[in-house]
Amino acid sequence: MIDEAKVKDLEAKAKQIRRDIMVQLVGAGGGHPGPSLSIVEICTALYFSHAKLDPKNPTWEDRDRIVLGKAHACETIYACLARRGYFSPEILPTYKHFGSILQGHADAWATVGLEYSGGSLGQGLGFALGLALAARIKTPYNVMRQAPDYKYRIFCICGDGETMEGDIWEAAMSASSYKLPNLINIVDYNQFSASMATSSGGQSVDLEPIVEKWRAFGWWVTEVDGHNIRQLLETLQMADNIPTKPKCIIAHTVKGKGIPYFEQTHVHMPDVSKELYDKVIDTVY
Amino acid sequence: MVKYVRDGAWRESSEEFFKKIGFAGPARYYTRQLMNQTLLKLAKADPRICFVSAEGSPPESYEAAGIHRYRVMGFGIAEANTVLAASGLAKEGLIPVYSTMSWLLGRSYNNIFQSICTDNLNVKFLMSARGWAGGGGSHHEINDIAFMRCIPQILIMAPADTVELVKMITAGLKYHGATFIRIFGQPVPNLFEEDYPFQMGKAFTIRKGNDVTIISFGTELWRSLVASDILAKEGVEARVINMNTIKPIDEDAIIKAAEETGAIVTAEDHSVIGGLGEAVAHVLVKNQPVPMDMVGVRDRYSQSTYDKQGGWAILEKAYNLTADDIVAASQKTINRKKTKNIK
Numbered sequence: 001m002i003d004e005a006k007v008k009d010l011e012a013k014a015k016q017i018r019r020d021i022m023v024q025l026v027g028a029g030g031g032h033p034g035p036s037l038s039i040v041e042i043c044t045a046l047y048f049s050h051a052k053l054d055p056k057n058p059t060w061e062d063r064d065r066i067v068l069g070k071a072h073a074c075e076t077i078y079a080c081l082a083r084r085g086y087f088s089p090e091i092l093p094t095y096k097h098f099g100s101i102l103q104g105h106a107d108a109w110a111t112v113g114l115e116y117s118g119g120s121l122g123q124g125l126g127f128a129l130g131l132a133l134a135a136r137i138k139t140p141y142n143v144m145r146q147a148p149d150y151k152y153r154i155f156c157i158c159g160d161g162e163t164m165e166g167d168i169w170e171a172a173m174s175a176s177s178y179k180l181p182n183l184i185n186i187v188d189y190n191q192f193s194a195s196m197a198t199s200s201g202g203q204s205v206d207l208e209p210i211v212e213k214w215r216a217f218g219w220w221v222t223e224v225d226g227h228n229i230r231q232l233l234e235t236l237q238m239a240d241n242i243p244t245k246p247k248c249i250i251a252h253t254v255k256g257k258g259i260p261y262f263e264q265t266h267v268h269m270p271d272v273s274k275e276l277y278d279k280v281i282d283t284v285y
Numbered sequence: 286m287v288k289y290v291r292d293g294a295w296r297e298s299s300e301e302f303f304k305k306i307g308f309a310g311p312a313r314y315y316t317r318q319l320m321n322q323t324l325l326k327l328a329k330a331d332p333r334i335c336f337v338s339a340e341g342s343p344p345e346s347y348e349a350a351g352i353h354r355y356r357v358m359g360f361g362i363a364e365a366n367t368v369l370a371a372s373g374l375a376k377e378g379l380i381p382v383y384s385t386m387s388w389l390l391g392r393s394y395n396n397i398f399q400s401i402c403t404d405n406l407n408v409k410f411l412m413s414a415r416g417w418a419g420g421g422g423s424h425h426e427i428n429d430i431a432f433m434r435c436i437p438q439i440l441i442m443a444p445a446d447t448v449e450l451v452k453m454i455t456a457g458l459k460y461h462g463a464t465f466i467r468i469f470g471q472p473v474p475n476l477f478e479e480d481y482p483f484q485m486g487k488a489f490t491i492r493k494g495n496d497v498t499i500i501s502f503g504t505e506l507w508r509s510l511v512a513s514d515i516l517a518k519e520g521v522e523a524r525v526i527n528m529n530t531i532k533p534i535d536e537d538a539i540i541k542a543a544e545e546t547g548a549i550v551t552a553e554d555h556s557v558i559g560g561l562g563e564a565v566a567h568v569l570v571k572n573q574p575v576p577m578d579m580v581g582v583r584d585r586y587s588q589s590t591y592d593k594q595g596g597w598a599i600l601e602k603a604y605n606l607t608a609d610d611i612v613a614a615s616q617k618t619i620n621r622k623k624t625k626n627i628k
Contacts, residue, residue: 108376108404115376117400126366127400130373130381137335137355137379170366177361 002233006049010229013083014044018258018284020079020092024102026277027093032269033262036075038190038226038253039157045232046155047080055085058112062151065131067116069124070159070188072269074106077114086113122165125185128156129171132183132246150182153240157186161193164205169217175246176218183246184239185219188226190255194268214248226251227258259284289481290491295507296514299472311592312472313413316447320411320468323451324382325350327458332356334380334458339367341384368393368401368408375406380458387412387429387467394432397463402438405462411454414470414504414554421589426467427582431559433465434532441532442485443467445506446476449529452483460485469504469554471597476507486530488538494522497615497622498542498549500565502528505552505580505606512552512611523615531561536568543573548618552580552611576621578614580605 017040025031047053051064068077075095082089087101094100103110105119116127131154139148162168175183189210191197196204207213214221220242224235232251239247256262261280270276286292299312308315325347328334335356336347344354360367364385371381390397390410401408414426433441440462444450450468457464476491483489491506492513501509506527513523524546526538543549549569551562562579569577582604590599601607 117403119399120395123369123396123400126369126396127373127376129366130370130375131377132373133355133358133370134374134377134379137353137374138377167365167369170360170363171369174360174363174366174370178358 002230007230007233010044010048013048014040014229014258015284016083017044017076017079019281020082020089021075022259022272022277022281022284023092024075024078024095025272026274028096028104029273030269030271031075031095032072033075033259033272034192034255034266034268035070035073035159035188035190037257037259037262038255039070039073039076039188040258041227041229041232042157042186042188042251042253043076043080045229045236047084049233050236051155052152053084055081055113058086064152065115065128065154067124067128067131067154067156068106068114068118069116069128069156070121070162071106071116071118071124073157073159073188074103077106078102078111081111081113084113087111121159121162122167125156125158125168125175126171128154128183128185129175129180132175132180133178135182136178136180147181147243153182153184155184155186157188159193160187160189160191160207160210163187163207163210164193172214172217172219179244180246181243184236184249185246186249186251187214188253189250190226190253190257192255192266192268211250214250218245219248220245221248221250223250223252226253287491287493289478290476291478294474294476295510297474299474302472302474313470316450316468316470317413319447319451320384320413320454323454325352327455328352328356331380331458333378334382335374337367337371337374337381337383339364339385339389364389365392365396368396371408372396372401372406375401375408376404380407380409382409382411382458384411384413386414386424387426387465388424390429391432397433398436402436402463405438407461408463409458410463410465411468412465413468419589419591422586425587427554427556427587428559429467430531430553430555430561434559434564439463439465439532440485440530441465441467442530443503444469444529445501445503445527446473448475448477448479448481449483449527452481453485453529456483456485467503471504473504474507476510483529486533486535488535489527489529490524490538491527492523492525494524495546496521496523496548497619498524498526498546499552499611499615500526500528500539500542500549500561501552502531502561504554505611508601508606508608509552509611511608512615515608515612516615521615521619528561528565531564534564534568536572539565539568540572543569543575547575548615548622549575549577550580550611550614550618551577552606552614554606555581556584557581558584576618578618580610580614582606
């Protein structure tokens with residue numbers, strides 16, 4: 001059972017993360033508020049509860065690995081890393097500044113705590129697959145259970161628009177062929193890609209039936225309200241108990257969630273001035 | 286003659302060579318056998334080495350050699366995913382080896398650029414030119430160096446014979462960082478003695494001379510020696526340099542050759558655009574511009590041929606990769622040197 005006090009605490013953290021996203025956006029003059037805001041609860045659940053991490057030891061061999069496939073939503077991850085103790089939150093306003101450890105798209109070489117250098121979409125899941133296969137090689141094999149005694153998990157966060165990329169499905173086929181139980185993919189189903197709804201008919205591709213697609217590729221699939229922290233935690237715990245399949249959690253989210261201005265405008269990569277910051281910073285909910 | 290080079294080896298036909306070593310099959314199978322032997326030996330000694338493939342050898346063949354089957358991973362006909370998975374394996378401290386054909390890397394170019402070379406992930410790409418000959422234009426690697434050279438933090442090498450192949454793979458697997466080794470798919474004579482002191486990043490002069498320098502690698506190197514025999518009959522002594530590492534290129538050897546011989550020819554089984562030729566020209570123009578010519582595929586698509594039809598003999602003539610092409614280029618640059626005709 002998940003403690004109500006813990007859920008309340010995580011919800012408060014999520015609100016702080018949203019404020020931290022705004023601090024980065026105004027510091028850089030713009031960014032990706034829509035896609036970053038939609039994964040706040042997912043990241044809060046991972047970084048502050050479900051994932052096994054040690055900020056003082058970022059390369060700890062038994063840490064859970066978190067791969068941000070949708071690397072443009074790095075604002076959320078940077079905020080989580082800062083609040084989790086990987087680096088000081090005072091660095092957040094330097095987002096995208098030349099020489100900053102916070103690059104415009106998540107770059108592992110720049111930021112402590114990141115696993116993957118991204119930017120172009122669809123490639124994080126294959127990378128996460130590689131991490132999962134490495135765990136299979138490195139982890140001692142339990143003869144009684146006929147499987148390695150995995151000590152850590154690999155989480156990948158994909159955008160729904162990102163799952164239009166072919167590379168995603170190559171990785172999906174491979175992961176289920178290998179029956180990897182240590183790989184969990186979370187799809188941020190916010191119904192939008194950069195410029196259009198993911199169900200735009202002739203303008204883009206229709207992702208539905210999205211659950212059936214992942215199931216057909218051999219994954220254990222479930223759906224969840226991506227902004228309900230209790231549901232996310234329960235689902236992640238449930239996923240841990242599925243033995244011989246990779247897991248896909250389709251998280252129903254809202255692009256721009258948590259700041260009404262961005263929820264209403266669906267804009268992908270707007271300029272963010274001091275005026276806009278002042279206007280929206282206290283509307284975070 | 287230069288120490289470590291087998292004098293006259295390039296005058297021996299590959300049939301004679303294979304008869305001597307007791308090998309009966311086509312040359313490319315011998316190369317692949319040697320490659321696999323080397324890799325298995327290295328993998329048994331270093332448990333970090335693992336193998337990825339898009340439809341490659343099954344784990345059983347590795348298990349027979351003592352490599353645990355978890356270290357051999359196939360990804361089906363999905364080259365992009367194979368490279369992505371290799372990058373994840375490398376991130377975890379393993380050394381994934383991907384044997385493929387270099388034109389397939391085009392499918393993974395984005396990832397090689399944004400992730401593998403960016404983070405110096407220790408992935409080993411062993412690219413064999415198996416596709417040349419029957420495969421047709423789609424299977425011929427004529428621009429792989431061009432699209433790789435321009436990526437920062439990349440290591441690109443090409444062996445000229447099987448002795449260098451073994452040493453290069455061994456050194457490449459010890460090096461930490463994205464490594465691309467471009468391996469010949471046609472018969473090449475054995476140019477080097479077993480104790481040839483191969484060094485990554487250092488060009489090796491295999492023939493002394495001061496009238497012109499021929500800088501080459503891989504399958505064009507022995508052709509450069511054939512060309513230098515022809516030139517010697519005309520009283521021209523060519524220096525021949527094995528530029529086995531294309532990136533980072535040995536700038537000092539190029540500049541020294543320009544200063545001492547005053548005329549440079551490059552020869553490569555690659556387009557004249559973006560390959561060894563332009564890499565050498567870059568160094569010369571900045572430091573010691575001298576008359577220069579490039580032997581390579583002249584920005585054209587290639588076609589099929591097959592072994593019984595004459596295989597390499599047809600392709601090298603059709604695509605200007607013969608020893609005669611190297612001779613002509615050498616004579617041209619020497620004339621320009623003599624008449625100071627640098628327009």
